[in-house]
Amino acid sequence: MAIPGRETMSIWFFCGVMLLCYGVIITLTGLWELSHPLAAPPALSNLHAPIWWGGSLAIAGLSYTIRFFPRKRARH
Amino acid sequence: MMTALLQAAGVPFAFRALTPILGAEMQARSLAHLDSVDILVIAIYFAIVIFIGFYLKGSSNTSEDFFMAGREMTAWIAGLSFVSANLGSLELMGWAGSAYQYGILAAHWYWIGAIPAMLFLGIVMMPFYYISKVNSVPGYLHLRFGDGARALSAVSFAFMTILMSGVNMYSMALVMKVVLGWDLNFSIWVSSITVAAYVALGGLKSAIYNEVLQFVLIWVGAALVPILGLIEVGGYANLARQISANLHRADYVHMWSTLGHFKDNPMGVQWIGIVFGLGFVISFGYWTTDFLVVQRVLAADSIRSARLAPIIGAAFKMMTPFIVILPGLLALSVLPFHLVGESVAVATHQHSYNEVLPLMLVRYCGPGLLGMGVTALIAGFMSGMAGNVSAFSTVWTYDIYGAFINKKATDKHYVAMGRWCTLIGVFISILTAYLVQHAASIMDYVQALFSFFIAPLFGTVILGMLWKRATRQGGFWGLLSGTAVSIGLWLFVQHDPTNLRFIAFSRDANPGMAENIYRAMWAWTVCVAVTVVVSYLTTPKTDKELEGLVYGVSKLPEEHDDHWWQKPIVWASAVGIVFVALNIIFW
Numbered sequence: 001m002a003i004p005g006r007e008t009m010s011i012w013f014f015c016g017v018m019l020l021c022y023g024v025i026i027t028l029t030g031l032w033e034l035s036h037p038l039a040a041p042p043a044l045s046n047l048h049a050p051i052w053w054g055g056s057l058a059i060a061g062l063s064y065t066i067r068f069f070p071r072k073r074a075r076h
Numbered sequence: 077m078m079t080a081l082l083q084a085a086g087v088p089f090a091f092r093a094l095t096p097i098l099g100a101e102m103q104a105r106s107l108a109h110l111d112s113v114d115i116l117v118i119a120i121y122f123a124i125v126i127f128i129g130f131y132l133k134g135s136s137n138t139s140e141d142f143f144m145a146g147r148e149m150t151a152w153i154a155g156l157s158f159v160s161a162n163l164g165s166l167e168l169m170g171w172a173g174s175a176y177q178y179g180i181l182a183a184h185w186y187w188i189g190a191i192p193a194m195l196f197l198g199i200v201m202m203p204f205y206y207i208s209k210v211n212s213v214p215g216y217l218h219l220r221f222g223d224g225a226r227a228l229s230a231v232s233f234a235f236m237t238i239l240m241s242g243v244n245m246y247s248m249a250l251v252m253k254v255v256l257g258w259d260l261n262f263s264i265w266v267s268s269i270t271v272a273a274y275v276a277l278g279g280l281k282s283a284i285y286n287e288v289l290q291f292v293l294i295w296v297g298a299a300l301v302p303i304l305g306l307i308e309v310g311g312y313a314n315l316a317r318q319i320s321a322n323l324h325r326a327d328y329v330h331m332w333s334t335l336g337h338f339k340d341n342p343m344g345v346q347w348i349g350i351v352f353g354l355g356f357v358i359s360f361g362y363w364t365t366d367f368l369v370v371q372r373v374l375a376a377d378s379i380r381s382a383r384l385a386p387i388i389g390a391a392f393k394m395m396t397p398f399i400v401i402l403p404g405l406l407a408l409s410v411l412p413f414h415l416v417g418e419s420v421a422v423a424t425h426q427h428s429y430n431e432v433l434p435l436m437l438v439r440y441c442g443p444g445l446l447g448m449g450v451t452a453l454i455a456g457f458m459s460g461m462a463g464n465v466s467a468f469s470t471v472w473t474y475d476i477y478g479a480f481i482n483k484k485a486t487d488k489h490y491v492a493m494g495r496w497c498t499l500i501g502v503f504i505s506i507l508t509a510y511l512v513q514h515a516a517s518i519m520d521y522v523q524a525l526f527s528f529f530i531a532p533l534f535g536t537v538i539l540g541m542l543w544k545r546a547t548r549q550g551g552f553w554g555l556l557s558g559t560a561v562s563i564g565l566w567l568f569v570q571h572d573p574t575n576l577r578f579i580a581f582s583r584d585a586n587p588g589m590a591e592n593i594y595r596a597m598w599a600w601t602v603c604v605a606v607t608v609v610v611s612y613l614t615t616p617k618t619d620k621e622l623e624g625l626v627y628g629v630s631k632l633p634e635e636h637d638d639h640w641w642q643k644p645i646v647w648a649s650a651v652g653i654v655f656v657a658l659n660i661i662f663w
Contacts, residue, residue: 011285015292021120029113029444042442044304050445053300
């Protein structure tokens with residue numbers, strides 16, 4: 001099931017993909033909430049945690065996804 | 077996962093008390109409501125987990141691959157997996173509840189109850205496990221003490237591990253019901269089918285990959301609670317002041333200054349029990365001999381990685397109170413209502429101590445973030461189950477089936493046995509989960525049974541590694557007598573709870589905490605004493621026979637580090653210094 005011609009996927013690649021997905025989803029949710037405030041907002045909602053926390057996850061996830069993306073195998 | 081440390085250290089006050097919530101099913105209440113974006117977050121996690129299982133199937137064809145992850149894990153992966161195998165949801169929720177109930181004393185189970193033992197494993201014990209090339213802790217006992225000790229530890233471990241997996245599964249279903257209102261059957265079957273799929277497909281490597289993923293998920297899912305909580309209360313110093321003012325007592329925010337006597341602290345414990353019972357016997361027993369965690373380190377790609385892995389794990393373990401203990405303490409300050417014990421919660425429809433972490437998640441997390449927090453809890457449970465099942469499969473195949481039933485099968489046959497074992501193990505876990513549902517007291521007994529073996533096993537292994545005079549007969553009879561003493565003392569206190577005063581030497585000892593701590597101390601002491609006496613009465617093995625197994629007669633492979641700061645001992649010292657500093661800061 002490995003990508004043909006590429007190294008096996010590292011666990012860090014999976015972590016990166018997961019964080020990237022979650023980061024994007026949570027950031028978008030936070031941005032949506034700016035224009036559509038929640039009926040029952042959580043405590044400290046004025047700090048907009050979904051935006052900065054989600055953004056941080058997305059950046060970390062993206063960097064890990066790129067850094068550990070399965071490289072092409074070296075030809076011998 | 078519900079850790080063995082939790083069971084051994086006796087956290088009956090934590091999650092096993094959740095069982096009465098069954099009675100609360102009638103209440104049909106739930107703490108949180110998930111949005112569609114939360115469901116998406118959960119679905120992504122399940123998709124990644126299943127994908128990893130299928131992806132790794134192709135690299136788990138030999139027994140070395142399937143049971144030992146090919147022994148190719150780096151120090152970081154082995155280290156995070158090592159600590160993650162212990163960082164389950166019941167642990168998170170149980171200890172957060174304990175922090176609310178007993179204050180910062182609960183952090184002892186993360187610091188003195190873990191760090192010294194983890195460092196000891198990395199620096200002293202790991203070389204012997206690693207160079208002996210054993211596949212399991214019972215495997216080491218086989219080389220050192222023969223088949224008797226191996227059979228005793230393998231059978232007890234396999235039996236208890238699979239029962240614990242069922243208890244874990246049931247607990248997860250129960251938490252999902254309380255927090256989200258999910259149906260028990262739905263949670264049990266979805267989680268068990270997922271775990272069975274990815275462990276049976278990818279073996280230990282799949283379990284380890286998922287544990288690392290879970291570790292990351294737990295941190296990103298739970299870290300926002302203490303961060304926002306500290307902002308809300310205005311920093312830790314303010315939090316400590318508010319707790320003392322709210323409770324009209326100062327002992328909730330001190331770790332050592334209140335341990336002079338059982339009556340001086342909310343936990344009802346005393347420093348001797350914490351230092352020797354928890355910090356030495358229970359902690360060393362769990363972190364250095366419980367195969368569930370040791371298996372992760374045995375999968376390391378070199379002896380250097382195997383030594384570094386527990387040290388890396390210790391560094392992260394030391395930070396865990398930030399996401400577990402701190403939320404419990406913050407709840408004492410910010411929640412507008414008071415939490416109560418399980419029985420009172422069920423009777424009065426209030427929230428219990430054990431619900432503190434979900435309550436704090438709901439307090440600070442809106443859609444998306446809440447889904448990630450809930451996913452972290454689910455991931456913790458599934459990873460715990462996977463850890464139990466993969467360890468069961470290894471011990472059954474190597475130390476019971478391969479050692480006593482079918483010694484000459486092919487490697488392919490053992491891999492097939494491992495896969496079937498995984499499926500059968502999950503099936504037994506499901507049965508156990510339903511059994512616990514109909515007879516809640518079984519959960520108590522299973523946890524008690526598990527705790528019987530940890531302390532004496534540590535006595536046997538440590539004498540085996542450090543004392544070359546220990547003999548085969550000494551090891552077996554020491555292990556057996558230590559276990560028997562543990563069971564005997566448990567029955568003694570079950571028969572009459574006031575008998576605890578004879579074990580802990582105080583009438584003020586807490587029935588939950590002190591009993592487990594002191595029982596472990598007695599079991600270990602008897603195990604060591606019997607091993608020593610029997611060993612002196614019997615013939616020891618020669619130095620040649622003990623080579624690679626015992627300190628003093630084994631030549632350890634030299635490690636060549638390019639720089640002094642790359643040496644494991646340097647990192648262990650750094651972790652040790654921070655550990656001491658933290659204890660002084662929160663004295």
